[in-house]
Amino acid sequence: MQKIEAVIQPSKLDAIKDALMEAGIGGMTILEARGHGRQKGHTEFYRGREYTVDLLPKIKLEVVVPDELAETAIRIITSTARTGKIGDGKIFVSKIEEAIRIRNDDRGAGAL
Amino acid sequence: MRRISCKLMPLFVLLGLPGHLAFGQTGAAPAISSADNAWMLVSAALVLMMTGPGLALFYSGLVRKKNVLGTMMQSFAMMAVISILWALVTYSLAFDSGFSFIGGLHHVFLRGVGLGPDPAYGGTIPVQTFMIYQLMFAIITPALIAGAFAERMKFSAMLVFMVLWSIFVYSPMAHMVWGKGGLLNASLGGRFPTLDFAGGTVVHITSGVSALVCALYLGKRVGYPKEQMAPHSMVLSFIGACLLWVGWFGFNAGSALSAGTLATSAFVNTHFAAAAAAIAWAASEWLRNGKPSALGAISGAVAGLVAITPAAGFVQPMWAIVIGLIAGGFCYFMVVKVKTWFGYDDALDAFGVHGAGGTIGAMLTGLFASSAINPIFKDAKGHVLASGALEGRWGQLLNQLVGVAIAWAISIVGTYLILRFVDAIIGVRISPEAEEEGLDLSQHGEEGYDLAS
Numbered sequence: 001m002q003k004i005e006a007v008i009q010p011s012k013l014d015a016i017k018d019a020l021m022e023a024g025i026g027g028m029t030i031l032e033a034r035g036h037g038r039q040k041g042h043t044e045f046y047r048g049r050e051y052t053v054d055l056l057p058k059i060k061l062e063v064v065v066p067d068e069l070a071e072t073a074i075r076i077i078t079s080t081a082r083t084g085k086i087g088d089g090k091i092f093v094s095k096i097e098e099a100i101r102i103r104n105d106d107r108g109a110g111a112l
Numbered sequence: 113m114r115r116i117s118c119k120l121m122p123l124f125v126l127l128g129l130p131g132h133l134a135f136g137q138t139g140a141a142p143a144i145s146s147a148d149n150a151w152m153l154v155s156a157a158l159v160l161m162m163t164g165p166g167l168a169l170f171y172s173g174l175v176r177k178k179n180v181l182g183t184m185m186q187s188f189a190m191m192a193v194i195s196i197l198w199a200l201v202t203y204s205l206a207f208d209s210g211f212s213f214i215g216g217l218h219h220v221f222l223r224g225v226g227l228g229p230d231p232a233y234g235g236t237i238p239v240q241t242f243m244i245y246q247l248m249f250a251i252i253t254p255a256l257i258a259g260a261f262a263e264r265m266k267f268s269a270m271l272v273f274m275v276l277w278s279i280f281v282y283s284p285m286a287h288m289v290w291g292k293g294g295l296l297n298a299s300l301g302g303r304f305p306t307l308d309f310a311g312g313t314v315v316h317i318t319s320g321v322s323a324l325v326c327a328l329y330l331g332k333r334v335g336y337p338k339e340q341m342a343p344h345s346m347v348l349s350f351i352g353a354c355l356l357w358v359g360w361f362g363f364n365a366g367s368a369l370s371a372g373t374l375a376t377s378a379f380v381n382t383h384f385a386a387a388a389a390a391i392a393w394a395a396s397e398w399l400r401n402g403k404p405s406a407l408g409a410i411s412g413a414v415a416g417l418v419a420i421t422p423a424a425g426f427v428q429p430m431w432a433i434v435i436g437l438i439a440g441g442f443c444y445f446m447v448v449k450v451k452t453w454f455g456y457d458d459a460l461d462a463f464g465v466h467g468a469g470g471t472i473g474a475m476l477t478g479l480f481a482s483s484a485i486n487p488i489f490k491d492a493k494g495h496v497l498a499s500g501a502l503e504g505r506w507g508q509l510l511n512q513l514v515g516v517a518i519a520w521a522i523s524i525v526g527t528y529l530i531l532r533f534v535d536a537i538i539g540v541r542i543s544p545e546a547e548e549e550g551l552d553l554s555q556h557g558e559e560g561y562d563l564a565s
Contacts (some may be wrong), residue, residue: 045401046407047448048449
């Protein structure tokens, strides 16, 4: 099993969610996050004072998938979230040792 | 009718009725006008709406979210405390005849403030309507000061400060400009007749200049100006500013004290000045920062409303637009440039908007006042005299200057002494820990936004 964590633009969430569902990846966790990578934020003016906002609103999406679906999920996220501009986000992939469904103690890929 | 009432006079005396009351009921003296009274009651409600929710929203959107309720409470507390104080003593201090500088005590506990008219205060409305209308001004004026000491004043100290301020700064100033026998009263023959239709000196200079004194006395907020202290909700401020604009029709047009043509003049001028100033401020920003902000547009509108306040019932509509344009540009300059130069932490720009806008508005009133709009000055034979400098009455500028100078002086001295006193008995500023925690939790034990519950 693999965990795919994708930090994306909030506006891309719905499209990614729908595309993943279509590919049979139904479960996911969404976190509202703030952060920055190379995108350096922006400045705001309030009554002449300049404020720099360097932590921007982002969505962090987490899905855990069986190994064979991992590349599909990554492809879906990159193709859907990409605009080609700085700030599109990043994907991190890691191995998951075990998954357990709380309701009935199912384990492994069957619990996903 | 007059003759009848004279014949009846001995009867009234016999019955123990006050002669003038019975006289009023015969219809010979100016009677109560239901139309005027209806407009004045609506105006009173509109002016209250300016404080809550108008000013409460405007200010609380500009602070950080840990201070949102504390800032709203500063406005709301005035609605409660100043009201009771008004009934007890401050109405009398402001509007009883008395001395040049302050009224007497004949109307404490609202004694003699009945349902009959008073020719000096409207004439066609119950004096009680006048009293409740004026109360709404007494409420918003101290509430405006709160913009300067936002996010760092102790609630208890603020209450005591506001009560004393209302007694020793607001009441004398209101008496001088609008009260019977007042030194600056233009319609009742004051020594230095200052044209102030709806409170440029009484409301905006006193609150704005006192705000500056508060900002200097309390010192900067912890972390100012290094830390970011951006407004937490422009949406709240936006709604608040729009409510202020609408409420201001009651404030200015209501100051005609009747529903006649003068109210129309004041209404029209109020609107055009606000619009012009919104454009001036937003355009200044657009030129300087490349973008016109919502905060700039609404701040400009408020600045225009402040500046037109003394002039509303005196000038032609085109001059109202000029006053608005000047005020929008001038207040923008005060807030963006002057505040930075001197480095005082007038957190929500109470001085930059109300002090500066009120001062320039009061002076421009003396320049543009028109006797065609409001024939306030008459000679002994009743002939109408010029009102403003552009009509040839250049001395009026001097009168305006006297009014402005007195308003500045009483605000600086009064506010400073009251702050010293309150600081000695309670302490005016919250602890740095409480400031870090925010007014909501440290002063009131609640939170504005509890999104977890």
